[in-house]
Amino acid sequence: MLFLFKYIDDLIGKGFEWYVLMELIGYQCAVQLSMALPLSMLLSSIMTFGNLGESYELVAIKAAGYSLRKAMTPLIFFVTFFAAGSFLFSDYILPVVNLKMGSLLWDVRNKKADFLIKSGIFNSTIPGYSIRAKSKNENGTVLYNLMIYDHRAGNATNNVLLAKEGFMQNSADNNYMILRLKDGVRYEESRAKNAKRYDPRQQFTRFRFKETEQKFDMEAFQMKRTDESFFKTHHSMLNLRQLKIYTDSNRIQLDSIQRSIFLEAKNYVTYLSPYYHEAQSSPVPVKKFDNFLTDYVPKEQRRMLISNALGQAQQMNNVFEMKEPDFKAYVEKDIRYHIEFHRKFTLAVSCLLLFAIGAPLGAIIRKGGLGLPVVVAIIFFLIYHIISTMSEKAAKDGSLDPIFGMWMAIIVLSPLAMFLTYKSTTDSSLFDIEQYKLKMEKAWGWIKSRFRRRLSQ
Numbered sequence: 001m002l003f004l005f006k007y008i009d010d011l012i013g014k015g016f017e018w019y020v021l022m023e024l025i026g027y028q029c030a031v032q033l034s035m036a037l038p039l040s041m042l043l044s045s046i047m048t049f050g051n052l053g054e055s056y057e058l059v060a061i062k063a064a065g066y067s068l069r070k071a072m073t074p075l076i077f078f079v080t081f082f083a084a085g086s087f088l089f090s091d092y093i094l095p096v097v098n099l100k101m102g103s104l105l106w107d108v109r110n111k112k113a114d115f116l117i118k119s120g121i122f123n124s125t126i127p128g129y130s131i132r133a134k135s136k137n138e139n140g141t142v143l144y145n146l147m148i149y150d151h152r153a154g155n156a157t158n159n160v161l162l163a164k165e166g167f168m169q170n171s172a173d174n175n176y177m178i179l180r181l182k183d184g185v186r187y188e189e190s191r192a193k194n195a196k197r198y199d200p201r202q203q204f205t206r207f208r209f210k211e212t213e214q215k216f217d218m219e220a221f222q223m224k225r226t227d228e229s230f231f232k233t234h235h236s237m238l239n240l241r242q243l244k245i246y247t248d249s250n251r252i253q254l255d256s257i258q259r260s261i262f263l264e265a266k267n268y269v270t271y272l273s274p275y276y277h278e279a280q281s282s283p284v285p286v287k288k289f290d291n292f293l294t295d296y297v298p299k300e301q302r303r304m305l306i307s308n309a310l311g312q313a314q315q316m317n318n319v320f321e322m323k324e325p326d327f328k329a330y331v332e333k334d335i336r337y338h339i340e341f342h343r344k345f346t347l348a349v350s351c352l353l354l355f356a357i358g359a360p361l362g363a364i365i366r367k368g369g370l371g372l373p374v375v376v377a378i379i380f381f382l383i384y385h386i387i388s389t390m391s392e393k394a395a396k397d398g399s400l401d402p403i404f405g406m407w408m409a410i411i412v413l414s415p416l417a418m419f420l421t422y423k424s425t426t427d428s429s430l431f432d433i434e435q436y437k438l439k440m441e442k443a444w445g446w447i448k449s450r451f452r453r454r455l456s457q
Helices: 002-006 018-054 057-063 073-110 240-268 274-279 292-296 299-365 372-397 402-425 433-456
Strands: 129-136 142-150 159-170 176-190 203-217
Touching (some): 002 018, 018 073, 018 299, 142 176, 292 299, 299 372, 299 402, 372 402
Antiparallel strands (some): 142 159, 159 176, 176 203
């Protein structure tokens, strides 16, 4: 639904066939699996162990001498294979899906909306023409009192066509729109090329017709599929092997730019110049000073020294400003490649992590069905999703290392998974309100006794 709401303006009113929309939605469903897999793992584990706890089957398993950890061993193996499958999906299938969806979405967004004439309003969607009809019939195929401006030559008033009636139809190949016009007149004003001033002897032509045809090229309204090879270098459309190759190539370019910046900037720093060290045959001793400019530089040379320093600083600043766009572009590419590299692994690990949270949580709350387990699953998944989204955004901005940005949610929630696993294996009633009530009453009694003791003293 978020995808449809985001691109609704690009999909409505363009005359797409149903299979184009279904293909686009199908690709988006495959992309959304990266979010659906961890959530499904969390919800299914909570519901499964909640049902086992609610029907006292976990009690029977423990009474038979099997610990909860041993009873979960088959599921752990299954979830491990599930996580391995999600890794293969993110490495081999997801890049292809992103490529297919990205190229199709590009063509969909660049396609113009269908040609539509509204009564009394000029339509300029056809390149080179402006068309207005005073009214039209119910089907919209017959237009009345037409006015057509042909401004392909650059001036909209040079060529004007008026007609009382026009009938629209498409050509056999749908590449052209044919407009059959009746009872009209066409005004043409021909001006010499490169004429910079008004010429009173220029030619003016007027054609009257009973019936004629005007053909309009509708190529701009046809959806053309772009070659997918133009999108293959995007970071989200690469697998691990390709990411490694592109990362190495990008790193070489980045190092080359850094080296060129250093070589250009050091020419404006006297100390880094080789001529400076050649001129200094022996080191010059420097005494302690409070202000180098006033203590060492003669007064008549201070203004020149400051001017030279400002000039060198300005020249270095110009070098940095000139190189900054290229350097920044390669840095952003490097960050995106590293983010996508770690994303391949975080999907699989997140499935394991959310199972490690959901299974003991279901054993603790001991509620099955679609009630409390769904609420708890949504809460924990939102926590995971918010942390991962914020940290990934910080990594894209460069304020956080891509490794920490992509693994932050797993790092934060791993202690929670270990804590819940410990509580479930020790039969802790973590969500038992009565136990918390008793502890609060005990703490309140201790506070009251301390307060009375102080009053008696």
